[in-house]
Amino acid sequence: MSQPVYGKSSKAAKQRQRNTEETSILYWLTMFFVVAFMFFSSFQTALFNGESNQLFAVNSFESPIFSALLWSSFILIFIAIYFFSNWRLKDRADLLSIGVWLIPLTYVISSFTAASDHLSTKMIFLQIMYSSFFVIGIYLNKNQLGNSILRNAIVMCSYVIVLYGILNLFGNAYARDGVMLTDQGLRLTSVFQYANAYAAFLMAALFACLYLLVHSRKWYAIAGHSLMLVPIIVSFWLTLSRGGIVVIPFVLLLVLPFISLKKQFLFLGYLVIASLGSFAITDKMNAVGNDIVSRILATRTPDGKVSLLGLSDPKVLEGWTYLLIATVGVAAVTFLIHRFLGIRFLEKQVSWLSFKFSSFALPVLAVVVGLIGFYILTSDSPIRKMLPDTLEKRIENINFEQHSVLERTTFYKDAFKLIGDYPITGAGGGGWAALYEKYQNNPYTSRQAHNFFLQFWIEVGTLGILILAAFLLYIMYQYIRSYITSDETSRRNTFIFYIIAISLLVHSVIDFEMSYAFIASLVFLCLGGMVSGFSTKELAFTNKSFFTKWRISYPIMLGVIAIVTFIYSATSMSANSRFAASLNNAAAQKPLQEIMNPLNGALDLKATHPDYVLTKVGFLIQLYSQNKDENIFNEAVTLIQAARTKEPHNKSIYGQEYQLYSLKNDPDKLLELATEGLEKYPWDTSLYDSFATMHLQRSQAARAGSNKALADQHADKVIGAYQTVIQKIEHLKTLPDAQMQGAAFDLSVTLISAAGQAYYGKGDYNAAAEALKGSIGGNIDDANIQTIIRWYLASVMKQGKSDQELYNKLIAKNPNEKNEIEKLLQMQ
DSSP: OOOOOOSSOOHHHHHHHHHHHHTOHHHHHHHHHHHHHHHHHHTTGGGBOOOOOOHHHIIIIIHHHHHHHHHHHHHHHHHHHHHHHHOOOOSHHHHHHHHTTHHHHHHHHHGGGOSOHHHHHHHHHHHHHHHHHHHHHHHHTTSHHHHHHHHHHHHHHHHHHHHHHHHHHTTSSOOTTSEEEETTEEEEOTTSSOHHHHHHHHHHHHHHHHHHHHHOOSHHHHHHHHHHHHHHHHHHHHTTOHHHHHHHHHHHHHHGGGSOHHHHHHHHHHHHHHHHHHHHHHHHHHHHHHHHHHHHHHTOOTTSOOOOOOTTSHHHHHHHHHHHHHHHHHHHHHHHHIIIIIHHHHHSOOGGGOSTTGGGHHHHHHHHHHHHHHHHHHTTOHHHHTSOHHHHHHHHTOSTTSHHHHHHHHHHHHHHHHHHHSOSSOSOTTHHHHHHHHHOSSSOOOSSOSOHHHHHHHHHHHHHHHHHHHHHHHHHHHHHHHHHHSOHHHHHHHHHHHHHHHHHHHHTTTSOGGGBHHHHHHHHHHHHHHHTTSOOOOOGGGGSHHHHHTTTHHHHHHHHHHHHHHHHHHHHHHHHHHHHHHHHHHHTTOOHHHHHHHHHHHHHHSTTOHHHHHHHHHHHHHHHHHHOOHHHHHHHHHHHHHHHHHOTTOHHHHHHHHHHHHHHTOHHHHHHHHHHHHHHOTTOHHHHHHHHHHHHHHHHHHHHTTOHHHHHHHHHHHHHHHHHHHHHHHHHTTSOTTSOOOSOOOOOHHHHHHHHHHHHHTTOHHHHHHHHHTTTTSOTTSHHHHHHHHHHHHHHHHTTOOOHHHHHHHHHHOTTHHHHHHHHHHOO
């Protein structure tokens, strides 16, 4: 955190600034927190904000997030205290440290139109945490020692995550879904439990490792970075991330122009050497990993525990042997080249490598070579056959017709539909997760939009996305300007931050790694690190008395934000802890009172938290179904109604309300809920069944009462639901062959029967027969099928036709059907 220097900056003043920072307890407390946060949070599923309402997800994901928010509130308090006497607005970095708070402000604004109060509130405080890391990144890096510690800590954290992933691969450690056996093959995920997010992280780690290697001069630094090349690249291949393979050249083109042509040669040379070394063992690692992981998962107990393997296991020993040989071999080659040739090459003046714009020559050539290489690799060429089988199969499937591309395209189109209804201030944090079912093109399940910027746009609207775009573009523009005018030392101090930030942001265009609070915090920390290298030239307007007089308002604002964040996170942690205790007591089959007491305590703190409400109402529904106590019913309804005012689109809470009124047998309320459900969840076939059945009952009752107009109105509702489902089925047939439909969606026997009866009631016997005949081939022992056949036969007979064979078959199975058919024939 920088000590302000009033008047002209001098060498003595700058030295006093460094001395102040290096002896400041607050400075080193902050540094300790940041380093500890990176290592702690990465092993908490990287603080994934899954925005899920599943009970296991709350206990697994939310608690670490609330813990991280609590610690970030402490550090924000430290910053506020330090800033009281050590901050004033003077340069662009200080200006951006204020401007970043516009991002959480947009989430506050969007909360007034939020689709989910819980998800929106959580995102406000996550954005506060990210903004805090941005401010931390600016001021920790003003100090040379702090900059060195932070850069090395980020790189070391990435190396630890890579090694942990390999330990999971070889059965020496276990994290749930750290290695996944999928229909596509083995996929390495390490701490992220999602292969594509891990691939994005590995891409950033790889380029950072190569950059540090190229700039290393000490033997131990060269050796350390060289040893990590093969583990990183092998891990990248084993994620099977096609998106990562596609994105990596683009990120490379955004990195290379910033370093000299000579360094580019070394950077790419070491990348090629390490890639060749990794190719040699990728298939072996995949085969060994498949065997080991299958055995590990076979030992998993219901509570998630597994039996790990030791180094004495032949497969484990085989895997480590392959990896160590390739790692040490590549590291030795790289070390020798860099130590004895690379450094000398960089220090030697080579005139033909120093022409103007030389740093762009190799990237331009790389584009041409890359296009040729891409064509070769995606065609059936001998070169592609030289790749490891694991990699070749993934590259073979890279095209615009693969299911992941088609599905993402659908997400993006649906996202724009959503944006169209929430254009200015957005749908609040978690807007996509809360609303996507209403806008989806087909019945997929995805609580992430798979595009950070689109998801951000959905959440905070056009106002928010413009602020984010201006923020990022301004940082990039000023960083490039500062980079051009800076000396080599200053460039090295900040370029690692650029590599990590740009790698993760570019990949987030096609995926959701920014939904990991660890990654988002890392990106904002690195953006702050980039800003720390900006010119310290004072801005003209900051010398005005207004800014001097009111400078203390900024630390006061930070202090207030920190206190509010502390209260929210502490309250949330306490509620989550009580909720977890309730679930544990329920799992242990303890008395009801021991289950309900901590659950009620959680609800006292968070009265409308979706999962707490769902859990308690679930217990109340069980009790009410047993004893029909009206007090229990009323308590459940009160809880649900309060929750639905805050969570109007939560399908699980909606489902519980429907279940309650089903037990109560309240047809009017059920019809109201079914109508609402079809608007919000138009791909749920069960809702069409309920909606049609209830309207059919009303139609038949009105017809029995000789109210033809009302009967036809209800019949039209049934027919409308039936036709809507048919239209949606026809729409699903237009999906590309490679695109997965998602959940099953088809006409049910219930809906077909209701539609046939509705047509019959209106006197449209031909339409009734056409609707019913598709289901008459079912199991005739089924009472529902018998009903369909009865109405079908009556519809046919009303038209002066017959189906004697089917009629005889039905009467033989159930003689009473003869009288039932006669009754239908007499119906007017």
